[in-house]
Amino acid sequence: MKFTLHIWRQENARAKGHFETYHLDNISPDCSFLEMLDILNEQLVNDRISHPVCFDNDCREGICGMCGLYINGRPHGNDDGVTTCQLHMRKFHDGDEIWIEPWRAKPFPVIRDLVVDRTAFDKIIQAGGYISTTTGGVPDANTIPIPKHKADQAMDAAACIGCGACVAACKNASAMLFVGAKVSHLALLPQGKVEAADRVRKMVMKMDELGFGSCTNTYACEAECPKEIKRQNIARLNRQWIGQLFGRDRRD
Amino acid sequence: MILDSKIPEGPLSEKWTNYKASQKLVNPANKRKINIIVVGTGLAGASAAASLGAMGFNVDIFCIQDSPRRAHSIAAQGGINAAKNYQNDGDSVERLFRDTIKGGDYRAREANVYRLAEVSGAIIDQCVAQGVPFARDYGGLLDNRSFGGAQVSRTFYARGQTGQQLLLGAYGALSREIARGSVKLHERHEMMELVVVDGRARGIIARNLVTGDLERYAAHAVVLATGGYGNIYYLSTNAMNSNGSAAWVCHKKGAAFANPCYVQIHPTCIPVHGDYQSKLTLMSESLRNDGRIWVPKKKEDAEAIRRGEKGPNDIPEEDRDYYLERRYPAFGNLVPRDVASRAAKERCDAGYGVGPTGLAVYLDFADAIQRLGRDVVEQKYGNLFQMYQKIVDVDPYENPMMIYPAIHYTMGGLWVDYELQTTIPGLFAAGEANFSDHGANRLGASALMQGLADGYFVLPYTMQNYLADQIYVGKISDKTPEFDQAELAVRERLQTLLNIKSDKSDQSHSVDHFHKALGRIMWEYVGMARNTESLTTAQRLVADLEAEFWKEVFIPGSTDEFNPELEKAYRLADYFELARLIITDAMHREESCGGHFRTEHQTEDGETQRDDENFMYVAAWEYQGHDVTETMTKEPLNYEHIKIAKRNYK
Numbered sequence: 001m002k003f004t005l006h007i008w009r010q011e012n013a014r015a016k017g018h019f020e021t022y023h024l025d026n027i028s029p030d031c032s033f034l035e036m037l038d039i040l041n042e043q044l045v046n047d048r049i050s051h052p053v054c055f056d057n058d059c060r061e062g063i064c065g066m067c068g069l070y071i072n073g074r075p076h077g078n079d080d081g082v083t084t085c086q087l088h089m090r091k092f093h094d095g096d097e098i099w100i101e102p103w104r105a106k107p108f109p110v111i112r113d114l115v116v117d118r119t120a121f122d123k124i125i126q127a128g129g130y131i132s133t134t135t136g137g138v139p140d141a142n143t144i145p146i147p148k149h150k151a152d153q154a155m156d157a158a159a160c161i162g163c164g165a166c167v168a169a170c171k172n173a174s175a176m177l178f179v180g181a182k183v184s185h186l187a188l189l190p191q192g193k194v195e196a197a198d199r200v201r202k203m204v205m206k207m208d209e210l211g212f213g214s215c216t217n218t219y220a221c222e223a224e225c226p227k228e229i230k231r232q233n234i235a236r237l238n239r240q241w242i243g244q245l246f247g248r249d250r251r252d
Numbered sequence: 253m254i255l256d257s258k259i260p261e262g263p264l265s266e267k268w269t270n271y272k273a274s275q276k277l278v279n280p281a282n283k284r285k286i287n288i289i290v291v292g293t294g295l296a297g298a299s300a301a302a303s304l305g306a307m308g309f310n311v312d313i314f315c316i317q318d319s320p321r322r323a324h325s326i327a328a329q330g331g332i333n334a335a336k337n338y339q340n341d342g343d344s345v346e347r348l349f350r351d352t353i354k355g356g357d358y359r360a361r362e363a364n365v366y367r368l369a370e371v372s373g374a375i376i377d378q379c380v381a382q383g384v385p386f387a388r389d390y391g392g393l394l395d396n397r398s399f400g401g402a403q404v405s406r407t408f409y410a411r412g413q414t415g416q417q418l419l420l421g422a423y424g425a426l427s428r429e430i431a432r433g434s435v436k437l438h439e440r441h442e443m444m445e446l447v448v449v450d451g452r453a454r455g456i457i458a459r460n461l462v463t464g465d466l467e468r469y470a471a472h473a474v475v476l477a478t479g480g481y482g483n484i485y486y487l488s489t490n491a492m493n494s495n496g497s498a499a500w501v502c503h504k505k506g507a508a509f510a511n512p513c514y515v516q517i518h519p520t521c522i523p524v525h526g527d528y529q530s531k532l533t534l535m536s537e538s539l540r541n542d543g544r545i546w547v548p549k550k551k552e553d554a555e556a557i558r559r560g561e562k563g564p565n566d567i568p569e570e571d572r573d574y575y576l577e578r579r580y581p582a583f584g585n586l587v588p589r590d591v592a593s594r595a596a597k598e599r600c601d602a603g604y605g606v607g608p609t610g611l612a613v614y615l616d617f618a619d620a621i622q623r624l625g626r627d628v629v630e631q632k633y634g635n636l637f638q639m640y641q642k643i644v645d646v647d648p649y650e651n652p653m654m655i656y657p658a659i660h661y662t663m664g665g666l667w668v669d670y671e672l673q674t675t676i677p678g679l680f681a682a683g684e685a686n687f688s689d690h691g692a693n694r695l696g697a698s699a700l701m702q703g704l705a706d707g708y709f710v711l712p713y714t715m716q717n718y719l720a721d722q723i724y725v726g727k728i729s730d731k732t733p734e735f736d737q738a739e740l741a742v743r744e745r746l747q748t749l750l751n752i753k754s755d756k757s758d759q760s761h762s763v764d765h766f767h768k769a770l771g772r773i774m775w776e777y778v779g780m781a782r783n784t785e786s787l788t789t790a791q792r793l794v795a796d797l798e799a800e801f802w803k804e805v806f807i808p809g810s811t812d813e814f815n816p817e818l819e820k821a822y823r824l825a826d827y828f829e830l831a832r833l834i835i836t837d838a839m840h841r842e843e844s845c846g847g848h849f850r851t852e853h854q855t856e857d858g859e860t861q862r863d864d865e866n867f868m869y870v871a872a873w874e875y876q877g878h879d880v881t882e883t884m885t886k887e888p889l890n891y892e893h894i895k896i897a898k899r900n901y902k
Contacts, residue, residue, distance in 0.1 A: 012813070012814070028526055028528065030526060030645075031526065031528055032530075032643075034530070035528050035529065035530050038528065038530055039528055042762055042764060042765075045762040045808060045817065046760075046806075048806075051809050052817060054814060054816060056318065058322055058492055058493050059322075059326065060491070060492060060531045060533075061327055061489075061531070061639065062639065062642075063326050063327050063415075063416055064317070064322045064324070064326050064327065064491060065319075065321070065322060066317060066318065066322050079642070081638065086642050086643065088642070088643070088645070090645060111462055115814070117318065118319065119318065119319065119439060121319065122319050122427065122437070125423070125424070125427045126427045126428075126430050126431040127431065128431075129424065129427065130382070130424030130425060130428050131424065133378070133381045133382055134303075134306040135299075135302070135306060135378060135708045135709070136374070136378070136709075138378055138380075139377065139381070140377055141376045141377045141379075141380040141386075141394055142336075142338060142393050142394055145388075145391060145392025145393055146392050147388075147392050148388050148390050148392065151385050151386070151387070151392075154385040155385040155387075155410060155417075158383075158385050158420065159411075159413060159416075161416075162319065185385065189383050189385065191380065191381055191382075191383050
């Protein structure tokens with residue numbers, strides 16, 4: 001297959017970026033999108049054309065959340081329920097023009113080319129996205145039965161890989177789906193209920209402080225989430241938030 | 253070199269209890285004065301740092317990714333073993349211990365493995381308390397499934413994403429400590445060198461991967477939790493950035509490297525399909541609970557399938573060879589990984605392989621779908637089926653999956669004693685980075701167990717024993733000649749790599765070009781089957797390739813910028829040295845055991861043939877300088893508790 005690629009190049013966070021155009025030929029339809037970029041980079045290095053295109057990637061099996069490219073205007077490209085590393089060239093047509101950009105969101109500044117800084121997500125988790133346990137001194141795992149459907153719902157929410165596609169897809173760069181998924185995962189479990197009110201307050205405040213936008217319920221995040229995290233998690237986040245505002249679950 | 257494994261006195265089942273009762277501790281006020289470096293944020297690193305931070309130590313933790321949650325533990329699919337016996341099917345600490353020793357083909361240390369089995373239950377308790385959403389049955393209690401090498405169901409799981417959920421649990425605990433200020437996180441930082449002062453590990457030189465700056469970090473102890481070196485084969489189930497360099501620089505600084513030739517080849521991976529391919533994707537071992545592995549009985553059917561004239565569904569039941577069930581009736585499709593991998597290779601080499609390359613076998617769910625219904629199969633394995641479909645573009649509900657073995661895990665690693673301390677005092681190694689618990693073959697769902705056991709329940713105890721007298725040394729300075737020297741050595745190493753500039757561009761190649769070539773040599777000659785001839789060939793080819801690399805590799809850019817090509821280059825440079833050691837170790841071990849299969853040493857029906865009389869030991873290698881054969885010290889394995897037997901899964 002043959003492709004024309006328009007790729008965002010930006011030397012570092014302070015430099016001005018621009019699109020650069022490249023042509024690729026002889027790409028197998030079974031090639032993954034990142035392998036296609038590997039082939040491009042191999043050519044750029046061998047022909048000494050430019051520094052290879054930098055892009056984040058690691059596990060290449062859709063679970064680490066490291067990769068994330070904005071491809072033809074869609075986070076992770078035009079396939080549903082996959083990350084960029086699982087997108088295959090068979091999803092494109094021979095001769096296609098492909099526009100490749102980094103996540104565009106103020107809280108995710110560009111590091112180089114297509115690589116962005118997503119430490120803002122870690123900071124939100126650090127604000128309270130966990131259950132406060134120390135090692136040891138916990139009850140037997142089967143002490144508290146959890147209804148299967150609750151455990152399943154918690155698992156659905158916990159499947160989030162923290163890639164940032166939800167923020168990139170959102171016109172407001174809102175992180176509500178990411179935060180909602182974590183709040184839901186923990187609030188659905190009896191172990192997480194104890195701190196639920198505090199957790200939602202701290203995480204939402206941190207999210208706002210870091211410059212993520214507000215949710216205006218367009219659900220682009222849900223449509224683009226590679227792990228198909230549901231918008232119900234945002235609703236649950238809102239319920240939790242309102243609950244803690246009005247003192248429900250507050251310890252005083 | 254003297255290897256003191258420091259195994260505590262007493263009966264096996266009381267060793268760990270005795271150790272904990274008599275070990276030295278650090279009091280809470282003094283913990284605040286002690287600094288610890290943890291390198292790596294996978295299950296072992298994150299759990300160790302979270303536990304040590306919560307205890308009151310000052311911890312610096314490093315990861316090469318943009319977030320600790322990306323470490324490759326995240327990709328573990330199937331599950332985590334624990335001797336809970338919730339299924340009342342005959343499991344116990346003793347049983348898990350025995351299965352693990354047998355699974356490792358009697359090449360692991362009894363005391364370590366027993367401790368692992370002993371703490372396994374506490375891991376599940378810990379994870380549930382952290383909110384890990386393990387699978388549950390309709391009564392709300394935890395569910396289990398079976399994994400290879402066991403006749404009980406002791407594997408806890410969270411769909412096909414168990415590693416992810418366990419890591420997120422540890423990452424949560426770590427994040428809490430970061431927020432509390434006890435742990436400081438350094439993301440996008442790579443450990444480049446270990447700093448040794450007066451024979452003790454006292455710090456590291458780390459490279460900030462964004463700016464390229466070399467930074468110094470001093471501490472009273474260093475924990476290495478940097479995973480395995482499977483990527484030396486280029487194509488593996490490891491993540492692209494997984495590498496062996498941190499362990500290797502420690503080895504060069506004096507830490508012994510044990511059993512490097514023990515490499516695990518996982519039987520169920522999506523087969524190789526093109527030379528542009530960058531990695532192999534694992535299909536979880538849990539699939540072997542319900543999937544049946546087969547190839548056609550008749551060669552002409554296999555040939556027709558390879559030509560594309562027939563499909564798997566055209567082969568009638570009586571013409572299918574369920575070779576694992578045929579050869580190993582007692583364990584069937586759930587034999588350990590090394591056994592299943594070799595059996596697949598045997599069938600393919602004999603001409604019964606399927607797929608366009610002939611290097612694949614079928615993993616068939618038709619029976620399970622008929623027996624359980626599509627819904628149940630989808631619930632159990634849905635995400636794995638989806639992953640397969642996305643990659644191969646074939647619907648596994650309608651057609652059997654095609655699978656083939658691939659490099660997955662390395663049992664070898666830094667030599668550690670019972671306290672998980674390497675031969676450098678103050679340097680500890682945990683998880684896949686050490687060699688300790690899996691012998692010559694790791695059982696499925698035991699890597700997660702070991703990583704978390706080391707981090708949550710072993711290091712927090714054993715490190716205190718070391719640190720107890722470190723309270724007297726005061727703060728460690730990073731302005732000493734040792735730090736100057738270490739930093740300078742790194743600077744020179746990077747500059748040497750960047751200075752390699754061939755005049756003609758047609759004589760220079762990218763790093764990946766060399767890495768792929770190294771991978772092909774390793775897979776071909778040091779892979780699933782090895783012998784004196786193949787290893788000798790490998791030795792020569794690796795040496796030639798390494799020489800070419802140092803003349804012809806082209807690395808764009810400079811050291812002081814975000815430069816992934818440079819990162820790949822210094823990791824590959826270390827892999828060349830490690831490759832030599834793997835080959836040396838494989839050559840010296842004149843027996844077959846677990847993942848190490850020497851074709852000269854096999855039984856009549858093609859099973860591994862151990863030589864317990866001559867090789868029942870851990871081979872610990874000591875670095876002697878570039879291009880010099882390393883010296884080996886033996887740590888004898890004394891089996892006092894377990895009866896040595898032929899490893900039989902029939």
